[in-house]
Amino acid sequence: MKTKKVLILGGVTEGYILAEALADQEGFHPISSLAGRTQHPRPPVGETRIGGFGGVEGLRAFLLEGAIDAVVDATHPFADTMGQHAALACDQAQVPLLRLERPAWEAKPGDRWYPVADWEQAVALLQTQGARRVLLALGARELAPFSALDDIWFLARTVTRPDPMPPFAAAELLVARGPFSLEQELDLLRGHAIDTIVCRNSGGEGAAAKLTAARELGIAVIMRERPPRPKVPVVASVESVLDWLARDA
Template identity: 85%
Template structure:
């Protein structure tokens, strides 16, 4: 039986689970690709590569060189550049491409969400709202636009240390990796007297506790909406991705 080489563009939990599932099944050989932006990332099961491909041309060359049979884009919902590159490279190489993406969060009764398209809109809304104590639950590279707000105190919760640290006038840095429980989020929000949360609509259960805590405490949430993705076959679960891969010829 011919081995099927599956390139998993990783970044979220589902990519790790898919690699583990494929590694235990014939005839699949998973190759997980991580961007390398997180220090000391957890290695997926199976073959792993870390770092960029060098744009569309680099990814196209990799697909041909390694004779990849199919690609699963399991990158973060906000890794839109990689998504665009994958669509173009797979189209050129005639390699099937699937998007594995967890469903977006949807507002529940009692939520006070304010959707924005980018961080500039978020900054403007904070000014209009008159927010005073804000939790930024963002990536370390996304903090800088908010450092222009001199009358707002920020709790900066990131997975990695910002380098360089943006010039906030008043801020406290909390380097921590979730998932966090509802009780932990309630305690954090109360202790720091947070009146607004800024985050991305990443979806999934691991980061949803802060939204439940905000709902319980009546805290506003500025939610950045997901960027537009290429029109592709798409599934929301690892099981769906496995079914799709099993249906691919070869």
């Protein structure tokens, strides 16, 4: 039986789970690709490569030269550039592509969510809402647009330390990696008297506790909506990927 080489474009927990599952199955050779933006990333099971491909042409060449049989796009919901490149490169190389994407969060009764399309809208909304103490639950590279708001105090929680830290007039940096429990999030929001949270609609259970805590405390949430992705087959679970690989790829 021919061993199928599966390129996993990683970035979320499900990509790690998929690599482990494929490594345990006979007939599959997983190759996980990480963008390299996180310092000291946890290596997935199996073969791993770190760094970009060099755009669509670079990815297409990698697929052809490496005789890749299938690609699973398990990048973060907001990694839209990589998603576009994958769709174009796979189409050109005639390699099957599947998107593994966790469902987006949906507002529940009691939530005070304000959807925005970009951070400029979020900045404007903070001003019109009269926010005073804000939790920025964002990536280290996404803080800069908010640093111009000198009449708001920010708690910036990031997984990695910003380099450099944007010039906030009043801010505290908290470098911490989740998941966080509901009790931890409630303590954080209460302890810092947060009145607004700014975050992305990443989905998943690991980062959802802050939304439950905001609901319980009546805190507003400015939620950046996911960017559009290419029209490719999409599944929400690793099990569905395994079924697709066994059947279609």
